[in-house]
Structure formats: C-alpha cells, structure tokens
Amino acid sequence: xxxxxxxxxALLSRxxxxxxxxxxxxxxxxxxxxxxxxxxxxxxxIGHLLHGERTDWMPRVKVILQHGESRTFDLFDRLGQVRxxxxxxxxxxxxxxxxxxxxxLGELRxxxxxxxxxxxxxxxxxxxxxxxxxxLATWAAHDLTHLHQISRVMAHQYWQAVGPWSxxxxxxxxxxxxxx
Amino acid sequence: xxxxxxxxxALLSRxxxxxxxxxxxxxxxxxxxxxxxxxxxxxxxIGHLLHGERTDWMPRVKVILQHGESRTFDLFDRLGQVRxxxxxxxxxxxxxxxxxxxxxLGELRxxxxxxxxxxxxxxxxxxxxxxxxxxLATWAAHDLTHLHQISRVMAHQYWQAVGPWSxxxxxxxxxxxxxx
Numbered sequence: 001x002x003x004x005x006x007x008x009x010a011l012l013s014r015x016x017x018x019x020x021x022x023x024x025x026x027x028x029x030x031x032x033x034x035x036x037x038x039x040x041x042x043x044x045x046i047g048h049l050l051h052g053e054r055t056d057w058m059p060r061v062k063v064i065l066q067h068g069e070s071r072t073f074d075l076f077d078r079l080g081q082v083r084x085x086x087x088x089x090x091x092x093x094x095x096x097x098x099x100x101x102x103x104x105l106g107e108l109r110x111x112x113x114x115x116x117x118x119x120x121x122x123x124x125x126x127x128x129x130x131x132x133x134x135x136l137a138t139w140a141a142h143d144l145t146h147l148h149q150i151s152r153v154m155a156h157q158y159w160q161a162v163g164p165w166s167x168x169x170x171x172x173x174x175x176x177x178x179x180x
Numbered sequence: 181x182x183x184x185x186x187x188x189x190a191l192l193s194r195x196x197x198x199x200x201x202x203x204x205x206x207x208x209x210x211x212x213x214x215x216x217x218x219x220x221x222x223x224x225x226i227g228h229l230l231h232g233e234r235t236d237w238m239p240r241v242k243v244i245l246q247h248g249e250s251r252t253f254d255l256f257d258r259l260g261q262v263r264x265x266x267x268x269x270x271x272x273x274x275x276x277x278x279x280x281x282x283x284x285l286g287e288l289r290x291x292x293x294x295x296x297x298x299x300x301x302x303x304x305x306x307x308x309x310x311x312x313x314x315x316l317a318t319w320a321a322h323d324l325t326h327l328h329q330i331s332r333v334m335a336h337q338y339w340q341a342v343g344p345w346s347x348x349x350x351x352x353x354x355x356x357x358x359x360x
Contacts, residue, residue, distance in 0.1 A: 003341040007209050010206055010207050010210070014201060014204075014206060015202065018198050018202035021194060021197035022194055022198035022327075024194075026190055030190070124344070127345065127347070130344060130345070133343075134342055138342045138345040138349070140338060141338045141339075141342050144335040145335060145349045145351035145352075148350070148351040148354065151331065152328055154191075154324050155324040158321045161313065161314065162314055162317045163310055163311065163313075163314035164308070164314070165317075165318040170328070171321070171324055172325075174328065174355075175353075
C-alpha cells in the first residue's frame, strides 16, 4: 500500500500547529501530568518529537540516500528528550519543534524525490530492511501516535472527574501504547 | 476528584483551533476515510462535535440548573451529525464548530458558576444521577476522546505504508473506541 509524498508532507506540515493550538499556555494539569510512574506527560512527548526532529527522521533519510542498506541507522535515543527539554518551557519546545519541522520539510522538498526513490532501501537496527517510503510514512504516523498518546494522557487527568460517563469515553480504555 | 472550571474552560477553548490546525485543507485521504464499515472519518467526527455543541452540552447544563434531577436529559442523537453535515465542507464544519464553541463558553462564563453549583444534580437517561461537575468535565474529556479517535482513524490510513514500523506505533493497536 503506497502513500504519496504530498499526503505525507501535508500532514507533517500541520501537526506542529495542531500541538501548539492544543497545548500552548494550557494549565499544567493538562501538560505536566502523566499516567503514572515511567510514563510521559504532554511536555515529555513534545520533547520526544523535538528530539526526533533533530536526530531521527531526516538523518535516516540521508543515510538511505547515501549508503542504502550498507549502513545501519543509528539507534534512536528514546531518552534524548531529557537533555532536549532541560530548563525549557513547553512554549519554547513547541516553538522549536515547529521551526525544526519546517526546516526539515524544506530539506525534504529540496531532495525532489521521485516515486522510484521511495523504493530505496535502508537498514534499521532492529527491524532490518526498510524502504524510504516506509520511513516517510512512519514519520507522519509517528506524529499521529503521539497526538493519540497526548489526548489519552490528558483525558486520564479527568478519569475520576467525569464520574459515570467514563463508560462512554473510549480514550479512558485505550491501551494502544507505543513502545517505550 | 474535583476539576476546576478554569482548567475545563481552558481546554474547551483550545480544541477547536487544534482540530482546525490539524484538518483544515488536509488531503481527503486523511479526512474522508474511516476505519471500515460503520466507522467514522475525521469529517464525521467533526460533524458529531458540532452537533453536540448545538444540542448536548449547554442544553444539559441548563436542564440541571433549571430542573435538577426532576427532568431527565433529552437523549443525545448520535446520528444527528448526518443532518448537520449534509452539503457542507470540512472547512465549514470546523468554522461552525469554533463559532458555536466560543458562543457556548461565553454563555457558560456568564452563568458565574460557584464551586457549590458544580455539585448540583441532574438525571441522565442511561447513567442516572450525575452532577454538573461531571457533565462539564465530560465535555472536555469528550473533546479528547474524539481527538484520540481522529488521530487513530488517520493513522489507520497508513498502517500498511509504514511496513515493519507498525510494531512500534501504539496508535495502530488501539482499541479504546468510544461507544457508538
């Protein structure tokens, strides 16, 4: 099942503004709280997205284009956002995420990838051979998995406050959690 | 577990802009497709939110304040968005949702509810006795359950495109679906 670069870029270009509209200046009950020990708050998730923007997606695109399957991707440091977020406000992280995303999409567009380029292959340290097409589709789906996560983490803060309505709210029953 | 009216209004006032930033002018692959028979697309969900804004939340607030437990809420017509959305574009629905939400929050603020008002009770046709506090918290959590749903419906469109990365994307494993 193919995806088009246009559809992928259209989504990637909108998600930073969506996160910003949702989270900017929101009270801390929504942005700083998590789902319990060893889980992430909305703040942590934005730090993770920012770190990925710096170290994951476009660097891997370049590894595929330059080295193909011969060079395994660097491991993504899932705790990199701890360094990324130290001493910063959520507003700063959101702004930085938007800026880096715009830069990265500018670089991606400048590559003028053709459909046949999307079939080029790289090597993931755990998943093995993957295509550039799969990497780019995952970049977009990764935004969505974290929007999904943030909406769940935020709803969790109200699971008692909603009283009996919790029975109707699917978000309170979600266990579709991403890998750590 | 209490919630504060300020926190609830802060969220309710931001979600329309978040949906708009995410969905406005996005290609139809993201907005018109659903998860299969008898499921909703992002377009359908925004229609549902718009319909709720018109017929559900503030009307129920008023029933509680005027009639307490003596008058059961009207049933919410979960298919009301079919009428609501006919002949309209997603852009129109998003705009109308933002406008109605702002109007409703204006009305809510004008009630100058005090903490003791939040303990007033009403009667839900299926759930029985509920409080105004629970109704207002549910209004906010309901936005989040549908943001959660939309992110899942959108990610579903790429479940094949991401290839082996599907193993890492929690959103593709979510079964935290709301009641129909």
